[in-house]
Structures are given as structure tokens and as C-alpha cells.
Amino acid sequence: MGDVHATAADHHPIDRPDLAALAGLLADRTRAAMCLALLDGRTWTATELARHTGVAASTATAHLNRLVAGGLLEEERRGRHRHVRLADADTAEMIESLASHAPLRPAHVRSLRDAHRHRSLTHARTCFDHLAGTVAVAITDALSDRHLLTWDYGPTLTPEGKDWLRHEGIADHRDNRAHVRTCLDWTERRPHLAGAVGAALFRHALERGWMVRRGTTRIVTVTEEGRRALRERLGVEEGVLAGPGDV
Amino acid sequence: MGDVHATAADHHPIDRPDLAALAGLLADRTRAAMCLALLDGRTWTATELARHTGVAASTATAHLNRLVAGGLLEEERRGRHRHVRLADADTAEMIESLASHAPLRPAHVRSLRDAHRHRSLTHARTCFDHLAGTVAVAITDALSDRHLLTWDYGPTLTPEGKDWLRHEGIADHRDNRAHVRTCLDWTERRPHLAGAVGAALFRHALERGWMVRRGTTRIVTVTEEGRRALRERLGVEEGVLAGPGDV
DNA sequence: CCGACACTTCGGTCCCCGCCGAAACGTACG
DNA sequence: CGTACGTTTCGGCGGGGACCGAAGTGTCGG
Numbered sequence: 001m002g003d004v005h006a007t008a009a010d011h012h013p014i015d016r017p018d019l020a021a022l023a024g025l026l027a028d029r030t031r032a033a034m035c036l037a038l039l040d041g042r043t044w045t046a047t048e049l050a051r052h053t054g055v056a057a058s059t060a061t062a063h064l065n066r067l068v069a070g071g072l073l074e075e076e077r078r079g080r081h082r083h084v085r086l087a088d089a090d091t092a093e094m095i096e097s098l099a100s101h102a103p104l105r106p107a108h109v110r111s112l113r114d115a116h117r118h119r120s121l122t123h124a125r126t127c128f129d130h131l132a133g134t135v136a137v138a139i140t141d142a143l144s145d146r147h148l149l150t151w152d153y154g155p156t157l158t159p160e161g162k163d164w165l166r167h168e169g170i171a172d173h174r175d176n177r178a179h180v181r182t183c184l185d186w187t188e189r190r191p192h193l194a195g196a197v198g199a200a201l202f203r204h205a206l207e208r209g210w211m212v213r214r215g216t217t218r219i220v221t222v223t224e225e226g227r228r229a230l231r232e233r234l235g236v237e238e239g240v241l242a243g244p245g246d247v
Numbered sequence: 248m249g250d251v252h253a254t255a256a257d258h259h260p261i262d263r264p265d266l267a268a269l270a271g272l273l274a275d276r277t278r279a280a281m282c283l284a285l286l287d288g289r290t291w292t293a294t295e296l297a298r299h300t301g302v303a304a305s306t307a308t309a310h311l312n313r314l315v316a317g318g319l320l321e322e323e324r325r326g327r328h329r330h331v332r333l334a335d336a337d338t339a340e341m342i343e344s345l346a347s348h349a350p351l352r353p354a355h356v357r358s359l360r361d362a363h364r365h366r367s368l369t370h371a372r373t374c375f376d377h378l379a380g381t382v383a384v385a386i387t388d389a390l391s392d393r394h395l396l397t398w399d400y401g402p403t404l405t406p407e408g409k410d411w412l413r414h415e416g417i418a419d420h421r422d423n424r425a426h427v428r429t430c431l432d433w434t435e436r437r438p439h440l441a442g443a444v445g446a447a448l449f450r451h452a453l454e455r456g457w458m459v460r461r462g463t464t465r466i467v468t469v470t471e472e473g474r475r476a477l478r479e480r481l482g483v484e485e486g487v488l489a490g491p492g493d494v
Numbered sequence: 495c496c497g498a499c500a501c502t503t504c505g506g507t508c509c510c511c512g513c514c515g516a517a518a519c520g521t522a523c524g
Numbered sequence: 525c526g527t528a529c530g531t532t533t534c535g536g537c538g539g540g541g542a543c544c545g546a547a548g549t550g551t552c553g554g
Contacts, residue, residue: 015351026270104262154427180401
């Protein structure tokens with residue numbers, strides 16, 4: 001039957017997901033650290049990332065090339081700067097989800113500053129477009145306790161929950177198919193609210209001055225006003241909301 | 248101030264997720280292929296996986312060692328055989344989710360058998376404990392059309408949906424917090440029903456003889472009886488349910 | 495127009511790891 | 525027992541890629 005391998009096979013080009021290629025992008029300490037840093041949803045320059053990960057500028061260039069080519073990052077050249085950010089919310093979710101499944105490794109803490117920064121991160125941080133950390137889990141729990149969020153057959157807003165969002169003016173008007181997702185917290189190992197509703201809630205909190213972002217990091221602190229608002233509106237305990245001391 | 252790095256830092260052991268380590272496990276073609284194969288939820292022996300991925304037995308041993316050590320696989324030694332399977336449904340979801348984000352690569356098709364196998368896989372296959380492929384997407388769409396499943400604020404069963412499951416005898420009695428999740432299909436790039444409800448539905452279909460698994464592969468075929476049942480109960484079009492010819 | 499700066503390219507080193515075959519080990523089966 | 529078979533260990537080979545420093549390109553600011 002001679003040469004067979006050039007017949008019907010070519011008519012149906014077979015595409016299979018290249019899992020190894022995607023995983024390979026994240027399989028390096030430096031690139032993983034870059035992606036984790038970019039989870040703050042901001043735009044970083046190449047030099048910032050190089051300094052943050054502790055590698056030479058030339059090494060950072062090579063890594064960013066691969067991440068951009070792989071579609072994980074998007075770049076924007078402005079003058080002599082190379083700005084990069086995560087491609088989209090979907091990519092961010094994938095990375096955060098992967099991180100939540102990853103084994104925990106004891107990290108080398110060099111200074112008291114490091115230790116404090118870590119405490120702040122576990123307390124409240126951004127996760128691309130929504131909130132993560134102890135505070136996020138507490139808010140999620142509070143929503144559940146008040147029957148605004150239910151877990152039967154998957155996390156969903158209850159009718160009361162939808163009304164509450166509208167009443168608070170948080171409802172995401174741009175799409176009426178707002179998405180409730182939950183995100184597993186690495187520190188808490190418990191789910192917190194994510195998706196479009198989680199993002200709208202966080203945006204709302206920032207606009208009302210309930211929370212502020214700490215400089216150029218992922219760290220978020222809850223303001224005095226925020227503590228009051230969250231206690232009054234959701235019954236979140238003040239103790240949980242108090243950060244690890246003021247910096 | 249001399250030696251500082253051995254003070255308060257040690258009191259607070261800092262654990263950070265080792266994203267690179269987890270990704271590294273999947274960053275190899277052979278290991279990725281093994282995990283993808285294991286997505287059928289079955290138990291494979293080391294030799295089977297070696298043959299399936301086309302590597303020597305000794306190479307397979309090394310890979311399995313790493314996957315087991317990394318917690319992705321669980322093993323069971325029986326006599327001279329080493330049986331492995333994915334650690335749990337959570338791990339399977341993570342891999343499938345990662346696969347759905349991975350870039351598609353044109354695969355090398357060697358034979359007509361390969362091409363046909365691929366068509367069968369895209370039509371209907373197992374995804375650990377539930378169904379994936381064109382048929383799964385069609386069923387999910389049908390559930391949505393009949394308002395048994397809603398997408399507002401995240402995928403959830405409607406009250407009608409819960410009643411329908413109970414009426415059909417599909418309800419998962421083991422836990423009343425059954426979980427609705429959706430899984431992005433690589434072939435369709437559209438979501439299909441997963442989670443506990445998806446699993447219960449698939450189990451039900453197997454028990455009623457609506458579908459049968461094809462040998463030791465992930466391939467699933469819809470029986471004549473299944474076609475009728477799905478059309479009558481959910482209004483799924485027969486055309487979609489017909490497989491790519493009988494083998 | 496000249497220095498400072500952000501980034502890139504290039505050359506070179508080093509190490510990790512995926513692969514194999516050969517031999518050893520242990521179990522199953524006649 | 526002895527043979528067959530599934531799996532493991534070991535040695536060795538080869539390639540890919542992570543890293544750096546030095547030199548080059550382009551841009552901004554004085």
C-alpha cells in the first residue's frame with residue numbers, strides 16, 4: 001500500500017493544545033516572578049522587572065521576549081521604555097489559579113522590611129482587578145453570612161445579593177451577564193470573590209476611598225472609612241480589617 | 248548594625264507559592280502528554296504511558312517519579328505493576344484549564360487512524376469525570392436554552408434546573424452543595440458543564456447506556472438510545488449527536 | 495550636540511535535564 | 525526453580541536555556 005501519509009490527513013489539519021509550551025513559559029523562577037508581579041494589573045517597565053527579579057537587564061529582555069511571544073504579556077513601546085502588562089484578565093486568572101495549586105515553599109527573608117511586606121500582602125492585595133488576601137476572604141464570608149452569596153450549585157449571587165449590589169451602586173452596568181467567580185487564595189487556601197462582580201466591588205471600594213493601593217506594589221490598605229463602611233454594610237469584624245500596623 | 252538576617256524573619260516563616268516548580272512539571276512534552284492521557288480519569292501502568300508517549304521505560308520511570316513527587320499523580324504498587332492516576336479532580340481541572348489556555352499546535356498526523364481518532368476525540372471525550380467535546384457543548388447549550396442553566400452572575404442551575412435533575416434522578420445525593428463549574432473546551436473554545444453536576448450527568452448517561460466509553464481511550468460514543476433520550480429530554484439536535492462514522 | 499538612560503544584541507559559560515541502552519531487581523507464572 | 529516481564533538504577537551523551545558582561549542602538553533632556 002506504499003506511501004499513505006499524505007492523503008486524508010492533510011485535509012484535516014489537527015490542532016492540539018501545546019500544554020508543555022504554555023507551562024514552559026512559567027517554568028522558570030524569574031519568569032514566574034515576573035508574572036506574579038504583573039498580577040497587580042499594572043504596567044511595568046523592563047528595568048523595573050529586572051530589578052524586582054534580581055537579574056541583569058539583558059536577561060530580562062530575553063524573558064520578556066518569550067512571554068510576549070507566548071501571548072501571556074502585551075507590550076507597548078513608548079520612547080526608550082518598554083512597558084509590559086498581562087495580556088488580559090483571563091490570563092491573570094489562569095496564573096492566579098495555577099499559583100493557588102502550586103506547592104508552598106519557604107522563602108528566604110532578608111530583612112524586616114521583607115517580613116513586613118509579606119504580612120501586608122497576605123492581609124490585602126490586588127489580584128489583577130479584584131481583591132485578595134485575608135480581607136477579601138472576610139468580605140466573601142460576610143456576603144455568604146448575609147445570604148447575598150450562595151454556594152449551592154456553584155457560587156452565585158442570590159436575588160438579595162443582586163439587589164444589594166444595585167442598591168449600593170456597585171452593579172456592573174456595562175454587561176448584564178456579570179460573572180461571579182471565585183479565586184483560591186494562596187495564603188488563606190480559601191476562596192474569595194473574583195470575576196466581574198469581584199472587580200466591580202473592588203473598584204467601588206477604591207472610588208469611595210475605602211481602600212488605597214500602597215505605592216507601586218500589590219499591597220492594599222483598608223482606610224478608617226473603609227473599616228466603618230464594611231462593618232456597617234456587611235458586618236465584617238473590625239479586627240480582621242486592621243492591617244499589620246501602619247508603615 | 249552588623250548581622251541582621253537572623254532575627255524576626257525566622258519567627259515568621261514565609262511561604263510563597265512556587266509557581267515555577269508546578270509549571271516545570273508540565274513543561275515537558277512527554278510529561279504533558281502523560282497528564283493529558285490521564286485526564287481520562289483511569290489508572291495507567293508505567294509501560295502503557297511509556298508506549299503512549301513513545302519513550303523508553305526508564306525515561307517514563309523518571310517522569311513518573313517527578314510527577315508523583317510533585318503531587319500531581321498518585322501511585323499504587325500492585326505486584327510488579329506501577330499504577331498511576333491523577334491525584335484528584337482538582338488537579339484534573341487545573342490541567343484541563345491550563346490546556347484550554349494553551350496555544351494550538353498543528354500535530355503531525357501519521358495515519359488515517361490518527362485522523363479518525365482525533366475526530367472522535369473532538370466529538371465526545373471524557374474529561375476526568377465529566378464529558379467534553381462537541382456533544383458536551385451541545386448539551387450545555389440545550390440546558391441553557393431550556394432555562395435549566397443560567398449564566399447571569401456565573402453559571403448556575405435555575406430552580407427549574409434543580410427540579411429537572413431531581414426528576415431525572417440525576418441529583419448528586421452525596422453532597423447537597425453540588426458544584427456547577429464550566430470547563431473551556433479546547434476544540435470548541437466554548438464552555439461545557441463540569442463540576443459535580445457535570446460528573447453526575449455523565450455518570451447517569453453511562454448508567455443508562457446513553458453513552459459508552461471506547462476501549463481504554465478517552466473517546467465516548469453516543470448510543471442510539473442516548474440520541475433519542477437527549478433529543479426527547481433536552482431537545483439536542485440529532486445531527487450534532489451523530490459521531491464521525493462508526494469504527 | 496552631548497551625556498545619561500532604557501533597552502537590545504552578541505558571545506561565551508555552565509548546568510540542568512531528557513533521552514537511551516545495559517544491567518539489576520523483583521514479581522508472576524509455568 | 526527458571527523464564528518472562530514490568531520496573532528501576534546507572535552511566536553517558538547531547539541539547540537547550542538561563543545567566544552575565546560588554547558593546548551597540550535609539551531616545552530623552554539639558
